Amino acid sequence: MSNNINENHPNNNNNNQEQVEEAEDLTFEQIGLDPRLIRALTKKNILNPTPIQQTGIPLILEGKDVVARAKTGSGKTFAYLLPLLQKLLLLDNNNNNGNNNVGPSAMILVPSRELCQQVYSEVLSLIELCRVQLKVVQLTGEPSFSEMAAALAGPPDILVSTPACVQRCLSSGVLKAKAIQDSLSILILDEADLLFTYGYEKNLKDLKAHIPKRCQCLLMSATSSDDVESLKKLYLHNPYILTLPDSDGKDDIVPNTVEQFWIQCSERDKLLHILALLKLDLVQKKVLVFTNTIDTSFRLKLFLEQFGIKSAVLNAELPVNSRLHILEGFNAGLFDYLIATDDSEMKEKEQTDGDKQAEKKRSKRRKKRKLDSEFGVVRGIDFKNVYTVINFDMPLSGAGYVHRIGRTGRAFNKGQSVSIVSPEEMEVFEEIKLFLGENEETELTCIDPFPHLEKNAVEFLRYRAEDVARSVTKIAVKEARAQDLRNEILNSDKNNNKSGRGHKARSKKAGDPLKTFSADAKGQKRKGKDFGPKQKKKQQV
Numbered sequence: 001m002s003n004n005i006n007e008n009h010p011n012n013n014n015n016n017q018e019q020v021e022e023a024e025d026l027t028f029e030q031i032g033l034d035p036r037l038i039r040a041l042t043k044k045n046i047l048n049p050t051p052i053q054q055t056g057i058p059l060i061l062e063g064k065d066v067v068a069r070a071k072t073g074s075g076k077t078f079a080y081l082l083p084l085l086q087k088l089l090l091l092d093n094n095n096n097n098g099n100n101n102v103g104p105s106a107m108i109l110v111p112s113r114e115l116c117q118q119v120y121s122e123v124l125s126l127i128e129l130c131r132v133q134l135k136v137v138q139l140t141g142e143p144s145f146s147e148m149a150a151a152l153a154g155p156p157d158i159l160v161s162t163p164a165c166v167q168r169c170l171s172s173g174v175l176k177a178k179a180i181q182d183s184l185s186i187l188i189l190d191e192a193d194l195l196f197t198y199g200y201e202k203n204l205k206d207l208k209a210h211i212p213k214r215c216q217c218l219l220m221s222a223t224s225s226d227d228v229e230s231l232k233k234l235y236l237h238n239p240y241i242l243t244l245p246d247s248d249g250k251d252d253i254v255p256n257t258v259e260q261f262w263i264q265c266s267e268r269d270k271l272l273h274i275l276a277l278l279k280l281d282l283v284q285k286k287v288l289v290f291t292n293t294i295d296t297s298f299r300l301k302l303f304l305e306q307f308g309i310k311s312a313v314l315n316a317e318l319p320v321n322s323r324l325h326i327l328e329g330f331n332a333g334l335f336d337y338l339i340a341t342d343d344s345e346m347k348e349k350e351q352t353d354g355d356k357q358a359e360k361k362r363s364k365r366r367k368k369r370k371l372d373s374e375f376g377v378v379r380g381i382d383f384k385n386v387y388t389v390i391n392f393d394m395p396l397s398g399a400g401y402v403h404r405i406g407r408t409g410r411a412f413n414k415g416q417s418v419s420i421v422s423p424e425e426m427e428v429f430e431e432i433k434l435f436l437g438e439n440e441e442t443e444l445t446c447i448d449p450f451p452h453l454e455k456n457a458v459e460f461l462r463y464r465a466e467d468v469a470r471s472v473t474k475i476a477v478k479e480a481r482a483q484d485l486r487n488e489i490l491n492s493d494k495n496n497n498k499s500g501r502g503h504k505a506r507s508k509k510a511g512d513p514l515k516t517f518s519a520d521a522k523g524q525k526r527k528g529k530d531f532g533p534k535q536k537k538k539q540q541v
């Protein structure tokens with residue numbers, strides 16, 4: 001039977017809301033965090049724990065299995081990374097001769113390469129700021145035998161990877177089942193609600209056999225689902241279930257710092273409306289726009305370009321290091337508009353439809369362009385300082401909507417979203433509203449009509465916009481897409497060549513996403529070094 005935090009945790013009251021309110025006043029010191037970690041956080045200007053950190057960290061430090069469901073941007077990553085590092089620091093202190101393990105002490109499994117890179121960078125940065133001797137490696141994609149062997153030699157204290165990649169290490173014999181049995185003390189399944197969706201169900205079921213009983217397991221998720229339930233049953237023993245409501249007591253799933261708006265217009269007028277939003281500065285920057293297909297993102301990019309609005313596109317067909325460059329550039333504030341294609345739900349839908357025709361077409365397309373099955377642009381990616389999220393195309397489900405909107409209003413920040421809804425999308429829009437308001441009747445009106453868009457302003461732009469829209473033909477889109485891909489592959493090759501020795505070179509400058517490649521296998525043992533700030537390059541959009 002599952003433990004509920006309210007019944008079991010020593011500091012607990014009998015309901016979640018009181019638990020959160022009480023926890024709101026706690027500091028990192030009060031929740032028992034190591035001073036080295038607190039100093040590292042201070043250098044990052046992170047001064048007070050978020051609610052999930054206040055409740056989760058003490059439980060994890062106590063050694064409990066925990067399921068943490070907290071909304072997007074609530075700080076789940078530090079909620080598990082901080083206690084994990086503290087435990088490893090303690091092990092390190094108790095074991096002066098260094099790590100005697102034959103395998104990793106901790107594994108963090110995530111659904112996508114981007115998340116792998118993001119979590120890896122966070123761990124590395126904390127380790128650097130603490131100036132301690134812990135080794136972290138990341139493995140994604142399809143690394144070669146020697147890359148896997150190099151990454152796991154040592155062995156690392158923390159392995160950040162995807163379930164498929166760990167499976168690959170196991171089946172190639174680079175990682176021995178016995179090494180996991182003997183060494184693994186913490187396993188973290190991050191973005192747990194996505195692990196099955198991204199196709200890792202079999203990998204995770206197979207891996208379970210190798211996880212020692214004593215291993216502490218943590219499951220982090222933004223939404224609850226049957227998949228999270230299955231994973232919980234598979235991996236966790238008698239876990240604490242943390243479900244954190246807002247400080248105002250509402251258990252809604254979009255942060256209450258995010259204002260949600262919508263605009264209704266015909267499919268054809270969507271370009272016109274987004275132009276008005278951006279050109280007339282009706283929405284605050286930075287802006288992340290979501291489309292459902294790559295072609296739509298290029299159409300939008302080309303269209304906006306004609307009005308002097310420069311944007312970058314992000315999608316699954318770009319080489320992984322191009323994607324990381326784009327993310328890095330956007331996060332560093334080098335450009336304000338990013339058009340991301342979130343086609344994960346389209347893929348799911350296609351799969352469940354089982355439509356043979358679609359399957360035929362899809363495999364034809366795949367022959368031409370290989371999409372990255374480990375790509376995840378929406379879920380869990382920490383886009384920095386996004387104020388506005390625009391759904392140019394609507395997502396296909398409530399959970400998809402929540403994950404998209406969750407790219408703004410992160411941590412204690414404010415944000416807004418604008419969904420541009422065509423009549424064809426009204427059905428899914430109604431479903432989304434129901435999903436958001438399933439707990440309370442009043443929540444059904446949580447998405448308001450966008451207040452700042454005057455009819456006159458739209459009409460003023462219409463003539464020119466329609467003209468430009470006509471000039472963005474299918475051929476122009478196709479060419480732009482192909483050209484962009486060629487450029488990115490070239491840049492990607494150049495970067496690989498510049499760094500010369502692939503991940504060997506990277507291990508000297510690990511953590512710099514501008515030097516990260518598709519089969520990432522890197523790690524480093526750092527002893528008492530003074531680590532300078534990460535090097536940044538200018539990103540050309």
Ligand SMILES: Nc1ncnc2c1ncn2[C@@H]1O[C@H](COP(=O)(O)OP(=O)(O)OP(=O)(O)O)[C@@H](O)[C@H]1O
Nearest residue numbers: 048049050072073074075076077222380382410411
């Ligand atoms: N205590 C804190 N104070 C201020 N900022 C924080 C704190 N903890 C985390 N953050 C920042 O908040 C942002 C969101 O954190 P994080 O990525 O862990 O959210 P999340 O809950 O995992 O979201 P998602 O479900 O979308 O993955 C990050 O930029 C992180 O650095």
